[in-house]
Amino acid sequence: MFVSLQFKLELRKEDKEKLIKLMRKQSSAIRVAYNMLKELEKEKTKNPHAQIYQRLRQLFPDLPTKYIDSAIYKAKQYPTNKTVVFGGKRLFEKLCKNHLSGKAREKLKKQWRELRQGTLISIGSKADKGNRLMRFEDLNGQLHLRITTGNREFIYAKVLREPSNSKDKWLTFMTMLLESWKTQSYFPYTVELKLRNGEVYGSVSFEIPTPEVRYTKENGVIAIDTNASPIHLAMAEVSKTGELLSYQTISLHHLLGLSQNSKDYQEWILAHQIVNLAVEKGKAIAIENLKKLKKGMRGDGKAKLRKRLHNWNAKKFLQKLKRVAMLKGVELVEVNPAYTSIIGMLKYAPQLNIDKDIAGAYAIGRSALGFKEDMPENYEKLLKDKAYLEFALKRYEEREKELRELIEKETNEYKRNALESKLRSVEDARKLLANLIQSLQSEPSGCEGADGRNPERGRVAKTTLQSAWQVLKVALLFPILGRVLPRDLSPLKPVLVEGVWNRVRSRLVPLEAGGTVLMKDF
Numbered sequence: 144m145f146v147s148l149q150f151k152l153e154l155r156k157e158d159k160e161k162l163i164k165l166m167r168k169q170s171s172a173i174r175v176a177y178n179m180l181k182e183l184e185k186e187k188t189k190n191p192h193a194q195i196y197q198r199l200r201q202l203f204p205d206l207p208t209k210y211i212d213s214a215i216y217k218a219k220q221y222p223t224n225k226t227v228v229f230g231g232k233r234l235f236e237k238l239c240k241n242h243l244s245g246k247a248r249e250k251l252k253k254q255w256r257e258l259r260q261g262t263l264i265s266i267g268s269k270a271d272k273g274n275r276l277m278r279f280e281d282l283n284g285q286l287h288l289r290i291t292t293g294n295r296e297f298i299y300a301k302v303l304r305e306p307s308n309s310k311d312k313w314l315t316f317m318t319m320l321l322e323s324w325k326t327q328s329y330f331p332y333t334v335e336l337k338l339r340n341g342e343v344y345g346s347v348s349f350e351i352p353t354p355e356v357r358y359t360k361e362n363g364v365i366a367i368d369t370n371a372s373p374i375h376l377a378m379a380e381v382s383k384t385g386e387l388l389s390y391q392t393i394s395l396h397h398l399l400g401l402s403q404n405s406k407d408y409q410e411w412i413l414a415h416q417i418v419n420l421a422v423e424k425g426k427a428i429a430i431e432n433l434k435k436l437k438k439g440m441r442g443d444g445k446a447k448l449r450k451r452l453h454n455w456n457a458k459k460f461l462q463k464l465k466r467v468a469m470l471k472g473v474e475l476v477e478v479n480p481a482y483t484s485i486i487g488m489l490k491y492a493p494q495l496n497i498d499k500d501i502a503g504a505y506a507i508g509r510s511a512l513g514f515k516e517d518m519p520e521n522y523e524k525l526l527k528d529k530a531y532l533e534f535a536l537k538r539y540e541e542r543e544k545e546l547r548e549l550i551e552k553e554t555n556e557y558k559r560n561a562l563e564s565k566l567r568s569v570e571d572a573r574k575l576l577a578n579l580i581q582s583l584q585s586e587p588s589g590c591e592g593a594d595g596r597n598p599e600r601g602r603v604a605k606t607t608l609q610s611a612w613q614v615l616k617v618a619l620l621f622p623i624l625g626r627v628l629p630r631d632l633s634p635l636k637p638v639l640v641e642g643v644w645n646r647v648r649s650r651l652v653p654l655e656a657g658g659t660v661l662m663k664d665f
Contacts, residue, residue, distance in 0.1 A: 152300040260338075287301055378504055483503055483506040486506045
């Protein structure tokens with residue numbers, strides 16, 4: 144598929160003057176080439192290109208030869224069987240009527256001159272690293288267009304371009320560009336610049352390959368989980384049978400202080416590294432389908448988190464990752480992000496002694512492979528233990544009372560907003576537990592089976608399994624660990640494996656793995 148993409152250039156004043164001078168030369172060459180082409184076609188001259196080339200070399204001796212070839216190419220795009228007015232027929236006719244004067248006429252004349260004299264084009268070539276005369280290059284971590292002005296002299300213009308959405312082909316172009324720099328296997332692209340209202344705009348034309356998907360989830364996945372606090376990527380390699388093979392985290396803090404162009408460039412490099420890892424492992428990539436990201440709002444008391452979220456957009460990075468994967472033949476699987484973090488945190492973090500974010504990535508990978516996450520038996524029993532739930536409810540009631548007292552004393556508006564946000568979370572958690580306890584009280588007692596066990600005891604209905612994970616999070620984390628989002632989930636292992644939540648409920652002895660219970664940070 145052949146596409147053409149638009150962008151804008153930012154130049155220093157002296158560089159823009161040099162560029163405009165070069166534009167005028169090639170624009171003149173294009174007009175001469177077009178007029179010669181019309182005459183030579185009438186004469187049915189064989190090989191008109193050679194004659195036009197020689198004539199242009201005589202008229203424009205200081206114009207690089209590739210610009211002359213490109214001028215002939217551009218001239219051939221105009222119809223020779225019709226009258227062509229360079230600069231635009233409509234504008235030319237308005238100027239000829241002389242009904243305008245003063246500033247209005249000067250503005251129209253300037254517009255016509257820009258269209259007539261403000262063109263510069265360079266045809267791409269694979270042998271010339273994509274394009275000899277107008278080449279995209281990285282300069283101090285930012286994308287620039289290197290423009291040859293002649294005699295091995297160059298000017299560098301900063302490229303101003305942001306993808307408009309996830310389907311923007313600019314993402315594909317950047318993917319191909321970075322891959323060509325890394326592998327030194329270049330692809331041709333044609334660049335054309337235009338002068339409009341004193342600003343320089345450009346277009347790049349290239350062909351998008353359609354590679355075959357070679358690395359699929361049939362061999363497993365590399366799962367990616369994006370995280371804001373601390374800002375990093377968690378990666379988990381998952382086998383086709385659902386086992387965790389390896390994992391790692393990649394810090395992204397170095398991106399926060401960069402300009403947007405530098406940040407984009409570093410994200411492209413990171414996307415290539417991840418896809419190259421998937422190729423090396425022969426696996427697909429699994430990510431969350433992030434449709435909308437919450438960035439908080441002013442006055443919520445979470446200024447540091449908002450700053451991180453505004454400085455790094457996970458969704459934009461994942462768009463880059465998709466394009467790189469597509470071009471390298473790697474299948475990319477998007478999964479519903481609902482409850483993957485909770486399942487990873489409560490089930491796999493304590494079970495495998497891994498970080499909660501790595502566990503979240505692992506849950507994403509298993510979901511991409513089609514595995515269903517049943518709730519562990521001891522967790523099911525905990526959600527049926529009325530005495531424990533009442534203990535957990537009391538913890539929230541105590542915390543709620545504490546927060547209300549702190550809010551009354553707090554005079555700082557932002558700190559009070561943060562406390563009120565915590566209070567709302569505590570209230571929601573308390574209501575969840577209260578509703579669960581009420582539902583247990585209203586349930587009829589079932590008959591026990593021959594082995595003395597109730598076959599339905601501890602079972603969570605499939606229709607409520609996802610909401611049950613949310614309730615489980617509320618019942619476990621703060622009452623047992625004293626934190627809403629702890630980094631260390633290992634204290635939950637005795638609960639998960641042995642079902643020893645009674646130790647916490649009775650307050651007689653602390654959990655073996657977690658030490659004493661701390662009630663804070665909600």
